[in-house]
Amino acid sequence: MVRSILLLVLLAVPTLAAEPAPAPRRPVHTYSIVARDAETGDLGVAVQSHWFSVGSAVPWAEAGVGAVATQSFVDPSYGKLGLEMMRAGRSAPEALAGLLAADAASQVRQVAMIDAQGRVSAHTGDKCISAAGHSVGDNFSVQANMMEKDTVWPAMARAYREAKGDLAERMLAALEAAEAQGGDIRGKQSAALIVVSGKSTGRPWADRKFDLRVEDHPVPLKELRRLVTLQRAYNLMNEGDLAIERKDTDAALKAYASAEALAPGNAEMVFWHAVSLVNVGKVDEALPLFQKTYKADPRWKELVKRLPRSGLLPEDPKLMNRLLGAVR
Incomplete structure (x- = not known):
């Protein structure tokens, strides 16, 4: 052949x-x-x-x-x-x-x-x-x-x-x-x-x-270096998601934290980190992260409301109220 x-x-x-x-x-x-x-x-x-x-x-x-x-x-x-x-x-x-x-x-x-x-x-x-x-x-x-x-x-x-x-x-x-x-x-x-x-x-x-x-x-090389750093951060987010699938919560949270350190201020990463925390029962740790995303753009609240139907957050009205208020 x-x-x-x-x-x-x-x-x-x-x-x-x-x-x-x-x-x-x-x-x-x-x-x-x-x-x-x-x-x-x-x-x-x-x-x-x-x-x-x-x-x-x-x-x-x-x-x-x-x-x-x-x-x-x-x-x-x-x-x-x-x-x-x-x-x-x-x-x-x-x-x-x-x-x-x-x-x-x-x-x-x-x-x-x-x-x-x-x-x-x-x-x-x-x-x-x-x-x-x-x-x-x-x-x-x-x-x-x-x-x-x-x-x-x-x-x-x-x-x-x-x-x-x-x-x-x-x-x-x-x-x-x-x-x-x-x-x-x-x-x-x-x-x-x-x-x-x-x-x-x-x-x-x-x-x-x-x-x-x-x-x-x-300055294309400066921009290329920025993109390489951002890609590293998203690669870490992917590692965190895979760790969640393996039920390795510690590894997932470590990967998410490393990703956010590489790309501070990236609301997307903060948001999905918060979602993952909720799904492993760490709601109190998730709330300040949700609050951070809402301050960046209030439309993240609307996205939170849509996630339970897709199975990405629990169908729990009390929990939803906490997440939308982002208060303890």
Whole structure:
């Protein structure tokens, strides 16, 4: 079966050569990183550009398969076909070499690929706009084009190697190091970051730990970091919900509290934390949280009234009166 899939993929490559995708007249993407966390196996790609919605074209990733960044005079088919070839058993270097060989415009492409085993390869065409280059390291590659200085990608590699934390945090550090060196000679506009699991569960929605895009912003990396923090908070909320399902109240409350610490002032998190407390019998602890949400927006009271019918709060008039008054 794998050999059959591989044959189909390889047959698609000559098609690319016969009918090459027209190169954009403007290079739309600037600096990026593809990486694999050697401990968890997580795969990721992150990018920043002075171009609208960079996340819609440059970053590609699939759990258990690999990650791709296709930029400069971008050809998105490198993302799709690269993942298909790696899924069919090709290594990242083999997949990239095959696609480059079939591309009549490879001299204006900048592409990096990494597979689930950490094999990595990158290409910077000799007609990419300077300063342009890449640096391949252990389980990662950083690449940039149209930079103000040629110190950008070495700084990215150094920052990634030295950074602590999970894959998202280390990739953010690499992007921020690029910007600290001057970044894109045109400035900045959009950014994106994807992290997927090292092994596929067969549920793509569960395998995507981060899938964030900043389409248009005066400081896209600052906004991307804010979104990564917010995503961490919502991931903790999800952990809390799962703990509730397991009837592990202590773990759930710890996760909810950690989420709120990451995103203070987020009424959504406070509200559902309060609902969960009620459902495990901790009504007194829930009341001040409900009060906090009502102060943020009185319409949360109306939502409380609607939850019993959906089974999310007990059908208990006395309890409902307490929750709506949010008094002890």
